[in-house]
Each structure stands twice: as C-alpha cells, then as structure tokens.
Amino acid sequence: MFAEVIGDMGGRAFEPGPDMPSSRFFPEARLNVAENFLRRSGPEPALIAVNEAGERHEVSWDQLREQALRVAGALRDAGVEPGDRVAALLPLGIEVILVWLAASALGAIFSSTSPDFGAAGVLDRFGQIEPKVLVATGGYHYGGKWFDCKERLQEIERGLPSLRKFVLAEDLQAWASASEPIARWERFPFDHPWLVLFSSGTTGKPKCIVHRAGGVFLNLKKEHVLQCDVKAGDRVLYFTTAGWMMFNWLINGLAEGATLVLFDGNPFYPELSALLDVAEREKVTLFGTSAKYIDALKKSGLEPVRTHSFDALRTICSTGSPLSPESFEWVYSRLKQDVHLASISGGTDICGCFLLGSPIDPVYAGELQRPGLGMAMDVWDENGDSLRDRPGERGELVCVRPFPSQPLRFWGDESGDRYRKAYFEKYPGVWAHGDFASWTPHGGMIIHGRSDTTLNPGGVRLGTGEIYRAVEKIPSVMESLAFGQRWDNDVRVVLLVRLAPGVMLTKQLKDEIKRTIQTDCTPRHVPAVILAVDDLPRTRSNKLVELAVCDAVNGLKIRNIEAIANPEALWHIAALPELKSKSRS
Secondary structure (H helix, E strand, O other): OOOOOOOEOOOOOEEOOOOOOOOEEOOOOEEOHHHHHOOOOOOOEEEEEEEOOOOEEEEEHHHHHHHHHHHHHHHHHOOOOOOOEEEEEOOOOHHHHHHHHHHHHHOOEEEEEOOOOOHHHHHHHHHHHOOOEEEEOOEEEEOOEEEEOHHHHHHHHHOOOOOOEEEEHHHHHHHHHOOOOOOOOOOEEOOOEEEEEEOOOOOOOOOEEEEEHHHHHHHHHHHHHHHOOOOOOOEEEEOOOOOOHHHHHHHHHHHHOOEEEEEEOOOOOOOOOHHHHHHHHOOOOEEEEEHHHHHHHHHHOOOHHHHOOOOOOOEEEEEOOOOOHHHHHHHHHHHOOOOEEEEOEEEOOOOEEEEEOOOOOOOOOOOEOEEOOOOOEEEEOOOOOEOOOOOOOOEEEEEOOOOOOOOOEEOOOOOOHHHHHHHHOOEOOEEEEEEEEEEOOOOOEEEEEEHHHOEOHHHOOEOHHHHHHHHOOOOOEEEEEEEEEEEOOEEEEEEEEEEOOOOOOOHHHHHHHHHHHHHHOOHHHOOOEEEEOOOOOEEOOOOEOHHHHHHHHOOOOOOOHHHEOOHHHHHHHHOOHHHOOOOOO
16 A cells, blocks of 8 residues: 555445544554554664753664553553543653553553643643543753742642553653563554544633544645655654644654654744754754744844755745745745745644645745645635635635544534534534635635634624734734724724834834735724734744633633633733723724
C-alpha cells in the first residue's frame, strides 16, 4: 500500500450511515497506531528536545521504542486497560511523547494539557474523563523564569478520585524501569477511541472531543506525506504546547520516519531569533508555527535571510489564524525565497486540517492553497447555496460528505445530541465548521475569521479577519482585536490595539488605521472606536479571545475564565470608560 499502514484493512473501505456522524470508514480494519509510529529502528535520532535555556537531549529510534514499550508495561502494571484514560500535564518534551506512545500501544485513551493551566482549568478538563493515570511535571521554565507546579499538583490529585497512579515526569523513567516492556501489539478497531482533545473553553466548560484512532491517524498521514511532503529522515519542528491539537499533528511525523524537533519555552527568549536559531541549527525541513509568530517577526525588523542559513528547510506551515498577504511576502523576501509556505486551517474538532498546502501548486499571498485531499469542502451562503462559482463572496465553511477524522463523539454525550448540535444544526446533515470563508479564483480559499464572532453593524455581516489583515500592515500596531459592542439598539465595531513600545495612539495613528481598513476592506469595516491597551486576552495556545471580550464588555457572563491565560487583560478592557454605555466616542 502507498501509505504503508501496518494493520489488517478488511474488505470494506466505507460503510454509509443515515447521516455523516454515523458513517464509517474501514469498518473491518484493525491496527495499533503505536506500532506504526515505532516501526523505524536504528541509532539515528527520533526525538531532539531543546528548551529555551539551550539544553538539548536526543533519543534514538531504538531508545524510543524500548522506552515507550517499557512505559506501556508500567501503565499495564498500574491497571490500565483498553479504553482507560491516561492523562499528561507536561511541557513539550521527551516524557510527553513516551506517555502518548505508551497509552496508544495499550489501546488506552490519551489526553494532555499544558502545565500553565491552573488547578481549576486542569480539573475542568481531566475531571470529565476520569483518568486512571496522570503523569505531570513538577515545574517548567518560560521566559527565563521557573514556575513551580508542586502545590497545584496536590490540588489536582485530590480532585481526581479516579487516579490509581500519579507519576512526576522526573520519576517516569525510574518508575517504568521496574516493569517489563509489553511484548506484543494488540490491534484495535479502526474506530477505537484514541485521543480526547479539549475545546478552548472560552464559551463554556471545555468540550471533551473523542477522536478515533484509524481516522485521525490516516488523515494526518495524508496531510504529512501528500500535502506537507514529509519524508523519512526529515526533521519536523512545530512550535506548540502539549495542550494544543498541533501537538498530535506533530507526532505523526514519527509514522513517516521523520525526526521530531521539540522546542519548549518562549520562542523569543533569550533572543527574538531563538526559535529560528533552533530551526537552523537542527537542519529542520518542516518548520511549523502560528500566523501571530510570523507577524511578530515581521514587525520586529528581523531579516533572517541575512543572518541564518535554512538550506534544509523545504516547508513552512502557519496556523492558528489567517496568515496575511504581507506575512507571505515577508517570509519570501526576509526568511527564505525557495520554500513552500502553507497556511493551514482545521481545528481541535477534527484533529487535522480542512484546508492546507499543495507542494505541486502555486502559492498565492493570503490564500490557503487547497482543501485537504478527500475533504468535500465548500462555502455556503445563509440559504445553503454553494458559493464555489462566486469567488470572493463570503459564507460559511462547510464539509458536505463524511471524512475519516470526524470526531467519534463528545465525552458524556451518549445520545450524540450535543455533537450534532455543534456541527450539523446550521445546515442539517452538513458539517458547518464555524469559519467565515470565501473561494478564490485559483481554487483556494481565504478564511475571514470565525463566523460566530462575525460583526453585524447595521445588520451587515463582517469578518474580523479582514480587519486584522488590514491593521497588520501598520508597523506601529503589534496586534489587534475587534468585537461588536451593543450600542443604541445596534452594534458598533470596537478595535483594540496593542502598540509597539514607545508608540502612542495619536489622532494621526487612529486616522491611519481607519484609512487602511477602509481602503483594504469597506467603510463598514471601519471601527467606531479605537482604543490602545497594554495586553489582549488570549487562550493558553495564544489565540485571542474575541468572544470573551465581547461578552465582558456587553455585560454577559464570562464562561470558563480558566481557559484565558491572562484574564487581567479582560478585566482592564471591560473597565475602560470609553466602553461604558454613558460615554460616547
């Protein structure tokens, strides 16, 4: 087989159901995903772990296999069986990969989150799925500082009565050394539950999204091999935490025989070029990051093309938010000219991408090149009519046919009602992803922001992403956040800006922002109010939280404040006098 999947395929590739959620791919297939990830052997590095302090550790393919199977043996001895949950509260490093592989080898369900969450945020997530084993770190470094987790871990352990075993990361290898490694691969059904990923939790308690092993594995294999050109011997670095879905995306590089380069810490510490330095030194072939990171490099004035040599680098992937045309141009003029720059978009919901790159097609600034192979993507208007033949017209991003990496279910949603309501309520029988998008004349797409944060001044739908792309052109503005405020029986657009050091929000700068937005978008996109703030609230995966700001300013309840990394920024914005109903601006 082309994909070289190890397992038993069975005789049928697809079993249609009465609707998308009940349709099944490879209903007779059986596989063990860890067997596929640990197929390579030899002394070459499988993992290279680097932290912001410059510490570096390598694990060979032979070592990775031996250590992962020994951790699996320790989990087995702790009573972990197929379907049990194994949770990790760990930074991105060797330990979290070992736990991920070991749980997968046993048919257990793996779930992780990053250690910067408070105890309440961790319990909101792991408390729902009742893990049998938790592996956690006693602390972590970020931005040159040490953050101790020990006191928090005591509260977390008390709040998880389901735990049979609690293991500190620094004790993982010693704990596992007392057990015999597992000796055989048990193969599980294609739809065996594999991962629980959590929604951001900014609109309520985090949803626990259960993902099927075969569907996610096969979809990510397709994305890596065919749309990101990952090959055996490549080196893949994606800047992520162990709590973001891109962590699981990254690990799939092992299945192709690629070496994973794991970076833990602040990508701008101790120098702005810190993450780029790692990519150069480790000869990374695929470098993955966020649009925000690329925009920050652009505005910093760095010109890596003059200071770094990226001879090995073939592919750059960007996700988290739409990548602006100016950021495309910066990458090709200031970072590397002969590289495949792929703006990709998907989500935790599918643990993969709906839209991503194509190594054999042209790249157009500001566009996502192609739908994922096998993904029946389209853009629909409010009446459910396709906009494929009307490039530039904005509508809802949809997937109109079943695909292998659809979630298996939500945890605790036995009837499936919450699952169907989340994705299939807007257009019955069709997946509506919650993104505001449009087709391009080249057959690609542009994402205009989340459709659930669409602005509606005067009843006209506007995407926040369009405003951001315009504002990003202005060097004085580091980042921005737009939202709608209820005002005089209508909605007015408010734009919050975080400015470069030493820059003041003068009338001249406000006018420049308004002119740029009007020129690049429409007069309706021009904000009624522009305010400067020291910081903008964001999730722990660094996504700005428009809905939380909108709710706070409009006097609505903020749901699950634990999901916000810096809630103090939210309270500062809500208290701004210019946003009080008694004021006018």
